[in-house]
Amino acid sequence: MAVQRTFSILKPDATRRNLTGAVNAVIEKAGLRIVAQKRIQMTKAQAETFYAVHSARPFFGELVEFMTSGPVVVQVLEGENAIAAYREVMGATNPANAAEGTVRKLFAESVGENTVHGSDAPETAAIEIAQFFAGNEIVG
Ligand code: DAT
Ligand code: MG
Secondary structure: EEEEEEEEEEEEHHOOOOOOOHHHHHHHHHOEEEEEEEOOOOOHHHHHHHOOHHOOOOOHHEEEEEHHHOEEEEEEEEEHHHHHHHHHHHOOHHHHHHHOOHHHHHHOOOOOOOOOEEEOOOHHOOOOOOOOHOOOOOOO
């Protein structure tokens, strides 16, 4: 597997609880490099676009409300097989099912407020990175 880039969000429950450094420590310990990072307040339109694939789900409104409820940290992570590697580091969507040592097991409070986002495939990673970063903001 080649070196890949994936898109990550440290969600509002992470910024609210002052956990961004703790999550970044887990990310870096796993060998992923943070090659772009900024703290932003997501707009409703940005959150709706970002999660458009889930727009028909019953939790969509709640999800958009949560993602805009406070600052987030958007990131680009780089490493060997980074997309799958970061999904491993994150743990299962529902923290109740997340493996020991994963970010969601360590920090997440509920399936809705689950601390981190990570892209699920190369195509979505490219789209998500382009939604939040210009090429010259990513420094590998
Ligand atoms: P993941 O974030 O692990 O890729 P996903 O893409 O299936 O999970 O869902 C996106 C987000 O939507 C997820 O991180 C939290 C929210 N979500 C998913 N399932 C949910 C549920 N059953 N109830 C409330 N929120 C949910
Ligand atoms: Mg997903």
